Amino acid sequence: DVKVTQSSRYLVKRTGEKVFLECVQDMDHENMFWYRQDPGLGLRLIYFSYDVKMKEKGDIPEGYSVSREKKERFSLILESASTNQTSMYLCASRRLAGNAYEQYFGPGTRLTVT
């Protein structure tokens, strides 16, 4: 089974703190993603990465950055956390299955910024 793990299930940080959210996948997938999920808004793409050292902005990259130094690890960084970044953060990796992609998600990190 594909495993996508995230470093924390729950995290509480203060406004202005630098926050690191780590994601690791063990299936040698090249593509990895970071989403946030908020009530009524569904999942929104923050950043994604096609391969090591590559990154692309998603729909809502403002206030975030990412790092992909190794294939299995994709980190999301909040340079200076703000209360509007309180959310559930989901990491995903994907593989090509036939002609389509199957995307596998981690359990999520619920971040609260006070």
Added chain:
Amino acid sequence: DAKTTQPNSMESNEEEPVHLPCNHSTISGTDYIHWYRQLPSQGPEYVIHGLTSNVNNRMASLAIAEDRKSSTLILHRATLRDAAVYYCILRTSYDKVIFGPGTSLSVIP
């Protein structure tokens, strides 16, 4: 971007089949239809996907209309563990994925 519409919620009795509908009238020829589900307090889980033909796997079946403007996820025998939010999503060759609010499925014992 092609969008999908699903009912907000549905109920099913345990052990009975469940048909979860999805409308995607603006689907393009390259869009694959994906279904994910999300159990409470967990990340989304892949269920099934298809392009034109009906698909079956160990979790569910996917029935796709001939004009591809709608599809139905079929759970053959609902269990309590199937209670979740089910998302119908269109995937293209691009990475942008639109997750709508999904259908919240309740399973009644």
